[in-house]
Amino acid sequence: MCGPKRSQAENASAAQDRVDADLARSDAAAQRSETKRDDISEALSGRETKMGGRGGKGRRSLFSSAGGGGFLGRFG
DSSP states (O other), X not given: OOOOOOOHHHHHHHHHHHHHHHHHHHHHHHHHHHHHHHHHXXXXXXXXXXXXXXXXXXXXXXXXXXXXXXXXXXXX
């Protein structure tokens, strides 16, 4: 009921096809991860240049800031 028996050559061919497919998937994943890494690096470097133009240093502390006591100092 399981279907026709496959020959040893067919089994070897199917195994090789699975190995090739796994290799292709891992290569594609590596390529995607490198592309994402490059995109993130570009975004971060672009963000750093933008932050300098707005006069801010990026994310500010809740506990203290240069101009006052920070959010918690004012409202906490």
